[in-house]
Amino acid sequence: MGQKNSKIKIVCENRKARHDYFIHETFEAGLALVGTEVKSLRAGRANLKDSFAFIRNGEAVLENVHISPYEHGNIFNHDPLRTRKLLLHKAEITRLFSKTKEKGLTLIPLKIYFARGKAKVELALASGKKNYDKRQAIAEKTAKREIDRALKERQKY
Template identity: 70%
Template sequence: MAIRTEGIKIACDNRKAWHDYFIHERVEAGFALQGTEVKSLRAGKANLKDCYAKIINNEVFVIGMHISPYEHGNIFNHDPLRTRKLLLHKSEILKIDSKMKQKGFTLIPLKVYFVRGRVKIELALASGKKNYDKRQDLADKASKRDVERALKERQRDY
């Protein structure tokens, strides 16, 4: 399934995931949320740090995602760290589950966003990076930045 890039409003993203994991495949899923959770997401009061998704009884749940209680809510406000169900087709769940069992992937959320008023989450099948992989990525990023800087200076001289 193709991930949309236009017409979306990002509520929160997990930038650290790109540092800690190799991202192999991405999937878009819906959320089963309460009303005050949606209002908090619209205000950008969510955090994807240290959360992950898990398949339990052929259903996908996101665990450890923090959505702050709605400021103008009342006694019906939600629990910030509750386990939330994700909405995927059964065939997609089975495909993800087989890949997770076969290759040792983990399922992590990358970002939460709105598409035409609906809350969506982008999940990634990922494998963990070792410390030497992280150092290599940082070195590659630094060398690429240096090359770009040198090219920019070179163009300015002409």
């Protein structure tokens, strides 16, 4: 069973998260979903923009994740923006709760994917970037891109 990452199908990613936050740690959590949500996710119809997670009453909760209603669903279709429970171990929940309370860290989802047939969320323990941090990151990225381009041009000759 050494092929852990072989059966992962990414549904959606929060690309803006790495731009807006410093990522300190990542966690994998299960998602408690209803049937039509799973079908909609398998069709790739989800959006993580402006979503976040928090701990409430000893449970991890995911908020503002938009999973579109299933096209072939009926009157029992789900609410697209409903609050969804995250499935984590009790020790992980208490650890995350203490970290988010004391250090000014927040929980944000980075991506939703299917692993071994189960819907999973990659959560990140992150702190917000200031505007100057974002500008510095963009400057570093463009400098690296220019260096790579120059090296590639040099290797042609």
